[in-house]
Amino acid sequence: MDLYEYQGKQLFATQGIPVPAGEVAVTPEEARAAAERIGGKVVVKAQVQVGGRGKAGGIKVAENPDEAEAHARAILGMDIKGHVVHQVWIEAASDIEREYYASITFDRGEKKPLVMLSAAGGIDIEEVAATRPEELARLHVDPLTGFQAHHGRWLAYHANIDAVAIRDVVSVLERLYAGFISLDAMLMEINPLILTTDGRVIALDAKVTIDGNSVGRHPEMASFQESGAEDPQERMARERGVTYVKLDGDVGILGNGAGLVMSTLDVVALAGGRPANFLDAGGGSKADDVVTALEVLLSDDKVKSLLVNIFGGITRCDEVAEGLLTALERLGATLPIVVRLDGTNEEEGRKIIADRAPSNVVVEKTMLSAARRAVELAKEAA
Template sequence: MKLHEYQAKEVFAEAGIPVPDSQLAESVDEAVAAAEEIGYPVAVKAQVHVGGRGKAGGIKLAENEEEAREAAEAILGMDLKGYTVESVLVEAGVDFVNELYVGVTMDRGEGKPVAMVSTQGGVNIEEVAEENPEAIAREHVDPAFGMHPYQARKAVYDAGVDREHSRDVASILTTLYDLYEERDASDIEVNPVMITSDGDVIAADAVMNIDDDALFRQPDLEEMQEAAYENDLERKAGEYGFDYVRLEGNVGIIGNGAGLVMTTLDLVDYYGGQPANFLDIGGGAKAERVTNALDMVFSDENVDSVVFNIFGGITRGDEVAKGINEALEQFDEIPKPVTVRLAGTNAEEGMEILNTDLVKVEKTLEDAVQRAVSDAEEVNQ
């Protein structure tokens, strides 16, 4: 579960991390009113789950009412990397002299959380890690003991943070780790931590992602989940319990198992198509879950055709076939062409059950993918 910036900042502020004054706004008039109350200058920031908002026009500074209105009008409703901006965070402007990066995530190679600090804040940290990895100081933490104060100080020192602000930055890092652990976060970061002209250290941004499987331990964060959805597609995925990853193509993909879905994505690309999504319905999927999966993919306006790739182990081919039939029989007209490939447990029974008036059936995965790619191309001709 991804928190919006405004939600993460609420959590940060409650934990004692200093953040700028801010208000959420869902209309231009609300944004202007918030700016007037906070006082100029302000930053108007799109609330969407993407990085690089500033470069994409999703963050604008305003020095007065006219500029605040122009900024809100430009950002609200804009398409930002595939997401429609429905709300903005109006935030007090920060007169800064330096920008840092501070974050905590899991280092899967080491099997431990890793705390990170860099003096190259304000830019994409992935780019820094790739182009200048020595600019990021890293300190691995034993989860059995938590982060010791000396580890936070060491990470800050190794990053080259000046002595005057090192204690405040170390305090933010320690608090972030505490939140990471206590709130079941998968990653948490501030980029940038701003050093103001007055010498204050402020979290000017906030990223916090929560492990979905641990939400039952975080009831207050779970209440934020509905507001954290970017669009109806994400909301529907949450209701159905799917991890739906939207991609940039137009060939919808459904499979049972992450490896199987990844293979299908690769084949779509190999045969000249572009995958529209990643959707794994999991093992043992019953007819209702299959129906929900098709509903998900049909709801994605980017999808022009669908390939259904099922290899039966726990999942039975006849159950999948029933789900496909039940889903498609609800439509007077099938919204998008569907190609099905079944293999494994009860695959032959499933092939016999499938309503071939509603779907196209292929015996091999390669044939199924090529059919779906061709169908998508025909839609766009």
């Protein structure tokens, strides 16, 4: 789960990491009120989960509340690389002396947290890593013993952090690591971590990703899942507990198991078609799950044909077939549907379709032939 900058900064504050005073605003009037409360010069920042918002005009400095309101009016509703801005973050402007970079990532390759620190912050860190790797200090931490003060010192010295800032930067790293563990983060990044002209170290940005599997033990994050940028079908799927990713093709896909569904998308593409989505109805799919899945799929009006690809393990093909019939009856869908059922109770499932399904439903015996058929039908319907 990716968080917005303001959510990350709120979490940083709970961890004792210094952040500028700030408030969220969803209207220009709220932005003005926030700027009045904060006082002085403020920065109006678009809240979108995509890089390059500064260049796109999504970050503006305001000298006074009037300007804050005007900037918020311009930024709210702006489309930044496909992400519409629904919220702005208003925060006290900082006087920047130096810009550093600090992050902790969950390094799945090494199976350890990776802490990185650089004195070359404020710019794209991947470019620093590629062109000046010696300026990016990197350290893996043993997950069982955790981050120690000596790790912080090693990083600060090897990243050439200014002497005056070392103590505070190390403190930020310690708190960042503590938060990384206690909040079950997959990524915590501060770019830039600044040294102000009056010698303070402050996190000026926050990029935080939380492990989706851990959300159950962090009830405080439930509200963070509300996301304005989310696609309507994806939101509907999430609310109903279906794993769904929207793509831009016209062959709708329903399968069970992540690997098989990914494979189905690939086979559709190899057959010359374009998949409309990834949809995993899950292991042990019951009739109700199939109904829910179809409702999500058919709410996308770009879908011209549907491919149902089921390999029964825990999932029983007869239950999937029953679910399909129930869904078609309830939704009255008339688009062509190709069904391939294999595995547990496959004969029963195929018989249910053959005996009782409407004429827009056809059965194919293999995954390959089913994919080819669904692609043909989508082309005919287009």
